[in-house]
Amino acid sequence: MSSYLFDQLRFVRSNTLKLVDGLEDERSEIIPAPLNNHIKWNLGHIYFIHERNAFRFVKEKEDWVMPESFPSLFSPGTKPENGQKMPVELSEIVRLLENQIDRIESTLKDRLKEKTEPYTTSMGLHLSSVEEFLSCCLYHEGMHLERINVIKKLI
Template sequence: MVNYLFKQLRFVRGNTIKQVTGMSEEETRTVPRGFNNNILWNLGHILLVHEKFSFALTNEKMELPKHLAELFAPGTKPENWGTQVPSLDGIFLLLSKQIDRIEQTLEHRLEEDLEKPFVTSAGLELSTVKECLSFCLYHEGMHFATIKAIKQQM
């Protein structure tokens, strides 16, 4: 039986991808006035945070190139990007496979306690695997809204 969390993670991820499908690489790299980041940054940030909360915090191996953290970590901006920025297609590919990897790795571990509780930047303490995944839903929803707002400015 598919746990509701994985069903919701797939739903949210599908909507995120659908929101950006059909946009050009150039459009996703544009930072409109009033914003600090672009759509590509938001997608990469979603990818990175899911990876951290689903794998690193649960003592599993993250499967992203290390330089992505330098590009998409909280506080980073496209204006500081160097030359190793992934393409939109590259980010799409990683996003499209991530939820399956999360489910395969964590489907039987949802009730497990984290080795050490984690406190988010918003001040929420996460202490179990399912709490981490639930927070990912909130986080992706926030960035989905930002992506929609950026699109409306274009």
């Protein structure tokens, strides 16, 4: 039986993917003024944070699926160079996003209450269990979903 948390993660992810369905790679890299990133960066960043929250802090390195270029492109504090083509296609990021929640659930569905390496987010939220890290992903993806929506309207 699926946890409501995983249902929520799928709901938010479904909305993220719907928002970018049919978007061309070139348009996904437009950075509208006054913003400092684009749709592709937001999508890659969502993927990066989910992987980190689900697998790194839980010490599940073997389930971690992270393309080599992603940390330098999509970690917190990174931003794309305006006008410079990113070395990853939008379709690759979308493909990774489409399968991510299923991978997370299959690894962690029976471990939600498990304690993890503690971490405090940049906003000051203290996380110390699998469930807390995954719940934080809901807020994080929702925030970037809205940013993608704004960028899409501006381009």
